[in-house]
Amino acid sequence: MDVDILISVCEDNGLIVAFALIGGLMLLSAWLSKVLTRGRLQGSAIAIMLGLVLAYVGGQATGGESGLADFTALSGLSLMGGAMLRDFAIVSTAYGVDLREIKQAGLTGVLSILLGVLVSFFVGSVVAALFGYTDAASMATIGAGAATYIVGPVTGTAVGASSDVIALSVAAGLVKSVVVMVGTPLVAPLIGLNNPKSAMAFGGLLGTTSGVAGGLAATDKRLVPYGAMTATFYTGVGCLLGPSLLYVTLRAVVGG
Structure with a gap:
């Protein structure tokens, strides 16, 4: 039941969960960049590679087409990584x-x-x-x-x-x-x-x-x-x- 409640909370706050997950991934990537490459390969590049790996794993695990977003608790990733926010980010630059x-x-x-x-x-x-x-x-x-x-x-x-x-x-x-x-x-x-x-x-x-x-x-x-x-x-x-x-x-x- 506790797991069901957690999944329900994640669904209701999908975009917040997505930002939290990506933020954690960026922190991990920055740490890996510092420890493994001494800053030669930037954390952003490592985050991109890790994101692709996670998307592949998610697709294999669920049999879906949206990577980790196919997990109910992580469905907010589909909005965060969708065309709307992508185009907004491009225009904002x-x-x-x-x-x-x-x-x-x-x-x-x-x-x-x-x-x-x-x-x-x-x-x-x-x-x-x-x-x-x-x-x-x-x-x-x-x-x-x-x-x-x-x-x-x-x-x-x-x-x-x-x-x-x-x-x-x-x-x-x-x-x-x-x-x-x-x-x-x-x-x-x-x-x-x-x-x-x-x-x-x-x-x-x-x-x-x-x-x-x-x-x-x-x-x-x-x-x-x-x-x-x-x-x-x-x-x-x-x-x-x-x-x-x-x-x-x-x-x-x-x-x-």
């Missing part, structure tokens, strides 16, 4: 931007976005073809997914790709996001990722907003608004070009 720094990026920021979308789309399309997806719709969808897991479904739906291909595009985008999250703190010292201008170029080239924001948070929290800003524009440009100019160009090259 803009309030930390210094417009003078954005103006200094100038042409570099614009070129990084265009180059990032085109390179990701090209690489994703080539990989899709190597795995047997040689029609224009599938190549364009997976190529767009290599840009971000948002651009992939938008493009796939617009060009009539199958649900399996759209799922692959989401998977490609998620893998990219995780790699960027975890890898950013490791490569930041090597590429000079330590100022707003480089953060904007970085966000424009890679584009995955969640990956860039998470990676920069683990590197230097002050850089998050700048990287997230160009990464958000990247997503918008990808959604515009993916199902239109890039798809039409690809179809002209490989056929229908």
Whole structure:
């Protein structure tokens, strides 16, 4: 009975429980970062990896599709990790931007976005073809997914790709996001990722907003608004070009 009462309380206060759980995970990750890596791998990156492991374990244990949120007592995680709070967090980063720094990026920021979308789309399309997806719709969808897991479904739906291909595009985008999250703190010292201008170029080239924001948070929290800003524009440009100019160009090259 006591367990039932506890579960009922957690259900009624799902979002509070979710914040408490994530807060505990962040504390544990910060401790692991200090003890195991001496601060070289930031706690945020460790938290991301632990979160993915827990989500996998939760999915295996419940047979569901929402990870730990499939446990009744932890159902608040589905709200905390849902689109509403995610988009709110992305938009809120803009309030930390210094417009003078954005103006200094100038042409570099614009070129990084265009180059990032085109390179990701090209690489994703080539990989899709190597795995047997040689029609224009599938190549364009997976190529767009290599840009971000948002651009992939938008493009796939617009060009009539199958649900399996759209799922692959989401998977490609998620893998990219995780790699960027975890890898950013490791490569930041090597590429000079330590100022707003480089953060904007970085966000424009890679584009995955969640990956860039998470990676920069683990590197230097002050850089998050700048990287997230160009990464958000990247997503918008990808959604515009993916199902239109890039798809039409690809179809002209490989056929229908």
